[in-house]
Amino acid sequence: MALSPASTAEEIAAHLLTLASEEKRAGMARFGIATDRALGIPNAVLNPIARQLKRDHARSAALWTTDLREARLLAILTDEPSRVTRPQIDAMAAEFDSWEIVDHAAHLICEAKLAHEIIPAYAADQREFIRRTAFSTIATAAMHLKKETDDTFVAWLGLVEAHAGDGRNFVKKAVNWALRQVGKRSLALHPPTLALAEKLAASPDKTARWIGKDAVRELTDPRTLERLNAKKR
Structure with a gap:
């Protein structure tokens, strides 16, 4: 079945079923991706499909209700950011069960x-994947929200410090990703x-210490400093 920009959620779901791969599904599990509702279609296949489809808010809502991993990723990728609301994100977040879905949703939240x-x-x-969403969104914002002020990210560093002791994987x-991306955003934020x-690297808390040490390693890397200085020029 060939898809078009105007394909319905039902047509998209039917097409996804034809691309299912049990072998790739098993491989995804090794990367910590929730596979109980997955068809095993890699993102390298899904991303071109998303580009082929036009953005459609109502269809995205229908794709999300299929519960399929791949359909939900397409729902996020093809939604209309201007029509996305906080209640919608809250309802989606209540069903987050994978870091992969969270990190895609962070882009939609920023958009x-x-x-x-x-x-x-x-x-x-307190929910693990919802808290992850906060810090994934900070990391995503640091990379993509070019007009956001430095003060915003300084304030968000307070959240990093507050939750650096959360040992859930x-x-x-x-949290570590957010810290590193904020530090690499600009010379002023570094x-x-x-x-x-x-400070975290010297913490008696094991999780905070790991987060801090890993971030120090990247933020003091000569290549990181070189890229930051290149941004200034």
Whole structure:
């Protein structure tokens, strides 16, 4: 079945079923991707499909309700950011079960201009994947929200420090990612971020210490400093 920009959610789901691969599904599990609702279609195949489809908010909602991993990724990739609302993201987040879905959703949150309200709220949430969403969104914003002020990211560093002791795997990796990306965003942000990383590296808490040491390693790497200085020129 050939897809077109106007294909329906039902047609897309039917097409995805023809691309299922049990071998690739098993491989995804080795990378910590939730596979109980996966068809085993790699992102290298899904991304061209997303580019082929036009953005459609109503269809994205229908794709999300299929519960299929691949359909949900396409729902995120083809939604209309201007029509995405906080209640919609909250409803989706309640069903997050994979770091992969979270990290894709972080892009949509940034595109929908919801980062400011979602990041502090989700950081305070005790659920693992929702808290991860907060820090994945900080990392994504640091890379892609070019017009955001440095003050915004300095404030978000406070959340990094506050939750650096959360030892859950998918949270601590996202906190670390957020810290590193903020530090690499600009020369102005590098010093306060490195200072926090060094503080965490000296922490008696094992998780905070790992986050800090790993961030210090990257933020003091000559290649990182070279790229930051190149941005200034």
